[in-house]
Amino acid sequence: xxxxxxxxxSPTRLAHALDVASRVVLAxxxxxxxxxxxxxxxxxxxxxxxxxxVITGMLSSFAVYALVxxxxxxxTRATRVWFWTTxxxxxxxLALYLSMHGGAP
Amino acid sequence: xxxxxxxxxxxLHTWVGLLLGWILFLVFATGTAAxxxxxxxxxxxxxxHGPRDSIASAEGALAYMQQHAQGAEQWSIQLxxxxxxxxxxxxxxxxxTFLQWRDHAFMVDGRGHKVAVRxxxxxxxxxxxxxxLHYVPVLWGRWIVGLAAMFMLVAIVSGVITHKxxxxxxxxxxxxxxxxxxxxxxxxxxxxxxxFHFMITYTGLVTLASQYMPWGIPAAYDKPAEYYRDAVxxxxxxxxxxxPGTIAxxxxxxxxxxxxxxxxxxxxxxxxxxxxxxxxxxxTRGTGEDMGTRGETLTFDAATGVMRTPPPxxxxxxxxxxxxxxxxxxxxxxxxxxxxxxxCGLAGTAMVATGLVLWTSKRRQQLPDPEHPYFGFRLVERxxxxxxxGLPFGIACYFLANRLLPFAMDQRPAWEANSLFIGWGxxxxxxxxxxxxxxxxxxxxxxxxxxLAVPVVNLVTTHRGLFASxxxxxxxxxxxxxxxxxxxxxxGFCAWKVHHRKEGVRMRRKxxxxx
Numbered sequence: 001x002x003x004x005x006x007x008x009x010s011p012t013r014l015a016h017a018l019d020v021a022s023r024v025v026l027a028x029x030x031x032x033x034x035x036x037x038x039x040x041x042x043x044x045x046x047x048x049x050x051x052x053x054v055i056t057g058m059l060s061s062f063a064v065y066a067l068v069x070x071x072x073x074x075x076t077r078a079t080r081v082w083f084w085t086t087x088x089x090x091x092x093x094l095a096l097y098l099s100m101h102g103g104a105p
Numbered sequence: 106x107x108x109x110x111x112x113x114x115x116x117l118h119t120w121v122g123l124l125l126g127w128i129l130f131l132v133f134a135t136g137t138a139a140x141x142x143x144x145x146x147x148x149x150x151x152x153x154h155g156p157r158d159s160i161a162s163a164e165g166a167l168a169y170m171q172q173h174a175q176g177a178e179q180w181s182i183q184l185x186x187x188x189x190x191x192x193x194x195x196x197x198x199x200x201x202t203f204l205q206w207r208d209h210a211f212m213v214d215g216r217g218h219k220v221a222v223r224x225x226x227x228x229x230x231x232x233x234x235x236x237x238l239h240y241v242p243v244l245w246g247r248w249i250v251g252l253a254a255m256f257m258l259v260a261i262v263s264g265v266i267t268h269k270x271x272x273x274x275x276x277x278x279x280x281x282x283x284x285x286x287x288x289x290x291x292x293x294x295x296x297x298x299x300x301f302h303f304m305i306t307y308t309g310l311v312t313l314a315s316q317y318m319p320w321g322i323p324a325a326y327d328k329p330a331e332y333y334r335d336a337v338x339x340x341x342x343x344x345x346x347x348x349p350g351t352i353a354x355x356x357x358x359x360x361x362x363x364x365x366x367x368x369x370x371x372x373x374x375x376x377x378x379x380x381x382x383x384x385x386x387x388x389t390r391g392t393g394e395d396m397g398t399r400g401e402t403l404t405f406d407a408a409t410g411v412m413r414t415p416p417p418x419x420x421x422x423x424x425x426x427x428x429x430x431x432x433x434x435x436x437x438x439x440x441x442x443x444x445x446x447x448x449c450g451l452a453g454t455a456m457v458a459t460g461l462v463l464w465t466s467k468r469r470q471q472l473p474d475p476e477h478p479y480f481g482f483r484l485v486e487r488x489x490x491x492x493x494x495g496l497p498f499g500i501a502c503y504f505l506a507n508r509l510l511p512f513a514m515d516q517r518p519a520w521e522a523n524s525l526f527i528g529w530g531x532x533x534x535x536x537x538x539x540x541x542x543x544x545x546x547x548x549x550x551x552x553x554x555x556x557l558a559v560p561v562v563n564l565v566t567t568h569r570g571l572f573a574s575x576x577x578x579x580x581x582x583x584x585x586x587x588x589x590x591x592x593x594x595x596x597g598f599c600a601w602k603v604h605h606r607k608e609g610v611r612m613r614r615k616x617x618x619x620x
Contacts, residue, residue, distance in 0.1 A: 027259075036320040043321030050325045051335035052420035057321035058314040059426060062258060062307060069259045070266075073117040074110050096324065 022082070023072045030085045031068035035061040037092045044099060118263040123485070127492045130457045132235055132250055134496055136305075137450025139232040140435055140443055141588075143188040146227030148585040149378040151567045153191045153222055156215040159184045160356045163374060165217020166194035167355050175380060176208065178359045181206075182374040187434070190215050191222070207518075224506055224517040230525075231500070236313070237619060239522060244316075251317050257306045263590045283606075284466045291440050291459040294452045301449040302456070309435035311426060336423055338402065343383045350382035351407060353410030361412055362388040362403050382408060439577060458493045465489065486541055491533035494548035497596060501555030502528030504589070507565045508559075528555070542603065549600035556593035560586035 042057035043050075068085060075081045138145065166182045174180065185192055195210040197203070214221045216477040226233075233239075238246035279285050293304050295302065310317065326332045334340070355374070362371045372391030378384050384407035404413045408440070419427070435446045458620055472478050478486075506524035510517055532551060536544045563586060564570030574582035 036318060037615075039318050040320040040324035041323040049335075049420050051332060052422040054321040054332060055336065055420075055422040055426050057324075059311060059320050059422065059429070061314070061318040062310045063254070065255060066258045066262055067557070069255075070117075070262055071394050073263075074113050074266075100324065 019078060022078045026078060026085065027069040027072035027080055030072065030082070030089070031065045033089050034068050034085055035065040035091055037096065038064045040096055041092055044096065114266040116264040116265050118260055119464065121256040121260045121263070122457075123464050125256045126457055126461045128253040129257055130454065130461070130492050131238075131496060132253060133450060133454040133457055134500075135231045135235040137447055137454060138500065139222075139228065139235050140446045140450060142228030142232045143186055144228070144581050144585060145231065146225070146229065147191075147581050148345055148563075149225045149227040149504070150191060150212070150222050151563075151569050151582075153212065153220055154569075155190065157185055157187075157190045158215045158217075159192070159370065160359050161217040162192035162213045162215055162393075163359060164355055165219070166192055166211075166213045167221055167352070167374075168217070169213070170194055170196055170379070171352075177379060178377070180376040184370070184372055184374065184391065185215075186372065187370070191220075205214040220245045223507070224511050225521060226518045230503070230522055236309075239526070243534075247313055247316055251310065251313060254306055254309050257302075258310070261303055261306060263301075265299070268292065284463070284470070285462045287459055287466050291456060291463055294456040294459060297450040298452040298456075302453055305433060305449075306451070308429040311429045312433055314426075340404065341375050343381075343385050345378050345381050346383040348382040348559070349380055350408045351383070351577075352376070352379070352385055352386070352407045353405075355386070358386055358388060358405045358410050358412075359396065361405075361410075361568060362390075365403060365412070366390055366401070376407065379407075384408070386410075392434070438462055458489075461489045461493065463487070485538050487544075490536035490541070490544050491529075491550055494545070494552045494596070495529045495532040495536065497592065498532045498548070498552035499525040499527075499529030500593075501552065501559060501589075504559045505555070505562055508562045520561045543578065546600050549596050549603065553593045553596035553600060556589045556596065559589040574620075 008075050039057035039061040042060065043054040046053035046056055048056070068081075071084075072078065149436065163182050163184060163555050163620075167180070170177070170180045174196040176198070178199045178201075179197045181195050183193040183195075192213040192215075193210055194213060195206045197206065201208070212220050214220050223546050230430055235486040237243050238249060239270065241249075279289050292620040315322070322329050322332045322456060326335075357535070359371050359374075362368065370391045371388045373389040375387040375389070376384060377387075386405040387402050388405065389402045405411065406413060438446055465482065468482060469475060469478075472482070503521055506521045510520055512526075532548050535551070539547060560571050564572075569579065569582050571583060573579075574586065
């Protein structure tokens, strides 16, 4: 198992397990949500033919997923990636929801 | 996370590689075989030989259905590709589902005559196993394979980041050095075909993107059907008029389709509501005709043979997607490139296998008590043997079953497939009950014997053995038999290697003890 030596003081096994678990959830679920929202956003807002926009979204989604997963495990502190993923997903989700169900002005 | 970026990536690489590694091995191995899907099917139907003529066979298949399937709801004809001879016709009676298509399937040769042929799923089974798995609902299989592919993508990226000296490592191959050799082998197989591994993983995800990432469709369209109409030009089926109708010569329509595609061959003919005045003939472009593989469909008026409106022009993204899928499947590839695909696929299979073995090899040295490892370690060790030697043996059993099962057996294709899993299961059992080192040697040896038996059994049970094939210049049959011998040699070499490795390890331990 990996040892965390970044801070000098060695954390407990439990702290380490929690840290890994948090990163797993972030990579798997956070990555998927970020990818799905990106796909939907590109499909809705790309200024090209609709079917093409949908396909462009699909094609790029897996790169987004992989990027989030890599950063989830690479970053020194998981909280930082949690913050940035949330900061991307929440406004994106809101904008999508409003644009689809909010009733256009 | 774990003391630096590169170290974290190493950790990530190890775990995403291991957790679904056995499924990845299956996906790589069967996908590699699927590059020769058509050739495998030809070998598994030795009754069919002679020339290839798609128009004569299509007309023959149509004539047979006009005689035997008058009241059917749909007629379908699967035309041969450049690499196959046989044409398959099948129909669907009213109320039947598409899953029952085999109930009314028949084979036609290049002259348009129906032939009696052993029932087999041929290379198609290995192709489907590659992304659908088996014995589980198709959708589940695809989710599992998709998850494994996503793990693979992360493993590739983290693997590249981990290996600072990736290109120096590539030229380093140390034999007989235990863990170091496994690492070198893993690096070699991974880096040798790195662009291929990356391409094949990403495009693999793209082939099923509408299942994995469908969220763009509801965001841009009110109804999914509208998207499919836009993207692939799927039209609603014609409605019955009730008045009987005839079908104009099919050969003319096929020729017109070929002209419209600037010479590309048609691949599939679909005739809904045959015999009705409203019937149409839909001709889909062959998947092997272009790098882009999402074949276009032309619709003809059945009664007159006149082409209706041509399909919509595809946008850039749709064309990109089509080419990505085409790159993945490699159906466009001429023989030499196909063999390169096959070699890269083998390298990928070897990469997964060496990675799996590396996990145990790395940990063995850190074990507190090497004689009694913890459960997780033993599990990985046994699963490795069961998969890496077991699956190849299962595939050999599949080919053997094709020759040995009775010709007119009930549920023959299902039993061919079962043979694959029975063979695999038996070897997995051996892997669990024998001492680890013996288990590696014995399972590899059995798998090698299995592949060696294939050309022998072929020689005994058909008139198309290796010598006859070589004498008549039958490249497909000769190459198949020779590839089987090649697989046998490869697995035999593995058995021999593991058998002799034992001593090397022991000697090293002695040296360590002396030091």
